[in-house]
Amino acid sequence: MSKENLYRTAAYVTAFSVAEKAFGFLYRIILSRTLGSEGVGLYQVALSVFAVLATAAASGIPMTVSRLITKYRARNNQKAQQSVVAAALVAALCFSVPAFCLLFFGHEWFDFLFSDPRCMSILLILLPSLTFNSVYSVIRGVLWGNKQFIPYCVIDLIEELTMIGAGVLLVTTMTDVFDGARRAAVAIVISYLVSFTLSGIYFFAKGGRLNNPKRQLKPLLSSALPITGMRTSNAIVNSAISLLLPARLIAAGFTSSEAMSEIGVAMGMSMPILSIPSTLIGSLALVMVPELAENFFRGEHEKLRDNIERAVKVTVLIACLLIPPLFVLGVDIGELLFSSTRGGEIIRNCCFMLLPMSLGMITNSILNSLGYEKYTCGYFFIGAAATFACVWFLPQFVGVYALMIGMAASSVITMTLNLILIAKKSKEKVRYLKHTFISAASMVPAIVFGCLLRDLFGKLMPALPAAILCGCILVAAEGLFILALGLARPQWVKVLVRK
Numbered sequence: 001m002s003k004e005n006l007y008r009t010a011a012y013v014t015a016f017s018v019a020e021k022a023f024g025f026l027y028r029i030i031l032s033r034t035l036g037s038e039g040v041g042l043y044q045v046a047l048s049v050f051a052v053l054a055t056a057a058a059s060g061i062p063m064t065v066s067r068l069i070t071k072y073r074a075r076n077n078q079k080a081q082q083s084v085v086a087a088a089l090v091a092a093l094c095f096s097v098p099a100f101c102l103l104f105f106g107h108e109w110f111d112f113l114f115s116d117p118r119c120m121s122i123l124l125i126l127l128p129s130l131t132f133n134s135v136y137s138v139i140r141g142v143l144w145g146n147k148q149f150i151p152y153c154v155i156d157l158i159e160e161l162t163m164i165g166a167g168v169l170l171v172t173t174m175t176d177v178f179d180g181a182r183r184a185a186v187a188i189v190i191s192y193l194v195s196f197t198l199s200g201i202y203f204f205a206k207g208g209r210l211n212n213p214k215r216q217l218k219p220l221l222s223s224a225l226p227i228t229g230m231r232t233s234n235a236i237v238n239s240a241i242s243l244l245l246p247a248r249l250i251a252a253g254f255t256s257s258e259a260m261s262e263i264g265v266a267m268g269m270s271m272p273i274l275s276i277p278s279t280l281i282g283s284l285a286l287v288m289v290p291e292l293a294e295n296f297f298r299g300e301h302e303k304l305r306d307n308i309e310r311a312v313k314v315t316v317l318i319a320c321l322l323i324p325p326l327f328v329l330g331v332d333i334g335e336l337l338f339s340s341t342r343g344g345e346i347i348r349n350c351c352f353m354l355l356p357m358s359l360g361m362i363t364n365s366i367l368n369s370l371g372y373e374k375y376t377c378g379y380f381f382i383g384a385a386a387t388f389a390c391v392w393f394l395p396q397f398v399g400v401y402a403l404m405i406g407m408a409a410s411s412v413i414t415m416t417l418n419l420i421l422i423a424k425k426s427k428e429k430v431r432y433l434k435h436t437f438i439s440a441a442s443m444v445p446a447i448v449f450g451c452l453l454r455d456l457f458g459k460l461m462p463a464l465p466a467a468i469l470c471g472c473i474l475v476a477a478e479g480l481f482i483l484a485l486g487l488a489r490p491q492w493v494k495v496l497v498r499k
Contacts, residue, residue, distance in 0.1 A: 016153035017283040027164040037264035039177030046122035048242040057096040058137035060227030065141025087213035092134035125185040129192035139199040163191035226373035252396040262400040269343035285365035292369040305428035319358040320439040326351035328450035332467040353408035363418035379417040383410030450474040
């Protein structure tokens with residue numbers, strides 16, 4: 001893919017991803033205002049356990065299918081590509097179907113997972129979508145490996161819009177917060193069924209075929225299992241934290257209701273805002289991973305280095321552009337969107353963790369695309385240990401901030417180890433430190449300027465227009481400052497407007 005096509009594709013994918021996440025974000029606002037912090041807490045805890053199952057079923061498959069299809073396409077081996085798809089379907093179904101049957105028909109054996117029994121009822125509603133999501137993950141990998149990014153993004157957007165539409169219709173007629181959480185779970189099932197159906201139709205309509213999976217099962221599992229293990233462990237960690245954190249908060253002096261409300265604020269209100277960079281970085285990774293894999297398999301080491309540098313530098317810019325507005329306007333965001341000053345304070349106080357989180361995310365994708373899944377899996381466990389330690393020991397001192405400190409510690413560890421490994425394994429030296437330090441330093445004047453601007457507008461106009469105007473001016477000023485420093489070039493815009 002040429003540099004111009006890379007910029008164009010990344011820009012289009014980013015536009016789709018931003019639209020999808022924006023709609024999802026609005027839906028979260030509706031849920032938080034309709035269900036309240038307790039309802040969001042119930043929904044979030046059940047969803048975190050379902051996420052473990054969905055991750056274990058197929059999380060390593062899309063990237064592995066993408067990489068293997070890229071490999072065999074470079075060798076013009078069509079039958080091997082078809083075998084990879086069949087092997088991935090077998091692997092996904094061999095886990096998702098038994099897992100559904102075990103939990104759905106034997107759920108009483110697993111009631112101990114939840115301190116609140118209402119969460120199990122919500123989980124049972126979610127379970128049928130496990131198989132739908134597993135099959136779609138395979139087709140997602142096929143689209144990814146063949147660089148068919150637009151169909152991939154369109155199906156994801158339709159899935160999100162289906163969930164939002166169904167959720168709004170169902171939740172607005174709820175009888176209580178528990179009933180609302182159950183209805184929100186039904187909306188997820190409907191959306192997964194839609195993406196499963198659309199992806200299957202598209203795959204076969206475009207000539208997709210299956211072949212004997214026997215020869216590809218071993219290489220597929222060898223590559224997918226470390227990624228699945230890491231992501232499943234991540235989901236398990238998140239789920240375990242959702243179960244452990246309330247107990248640790250209660251031990252620190254919170255009541256059960258207060259603990260669940262704190263978790264609802266942190267995980268259901270603050271984290272969606274703090275996850276904004278992951279939307280942009282995820283779209284960048286979506287485009288870069290097949291490109292990196294192709295460079296690697298063809299031995300194009302200079303192109304590989306250039307693409308790694310580009311991915312790291314763009315990631316740094318995204319994080320450093322978003323941190324100042326979140327710091328300056330964090331409290332306003334919490335109050336205006338969620339009617340929660342507490343949520344806004346968490347956004348403001350924790351926004352700096354976005355830089356290591358973002359770098360950890362993109363470097364994981366880079367290393368996985370190059371075949372270093374076992375390393376990233378091991379690094380994850382080191383970071384997870386730090387998260388658990390923080391969640392266990394810190395709630396009595398900092399309350400729910402123990403979770404955010406743990407996530408930041410894990411990200412710093414993962415980012416550092418990933419960057420060291422990239423430096424060791426790259427045959428061409430990857431340069432990014434100067435760019436990173438200058439970008440990070442540029443946040444200081446941006447934050448000072450933003451705080452002064454916010455104070456000025458706060459005295460002249462109501463909160464909402466003041467926050468919007470301040471945010472727009474601050475982002476524009478940051479962009480101009482970064483361009484003046486030579487940290488970014490406007491290729492994406494030029495490519496998009498060029499005929």
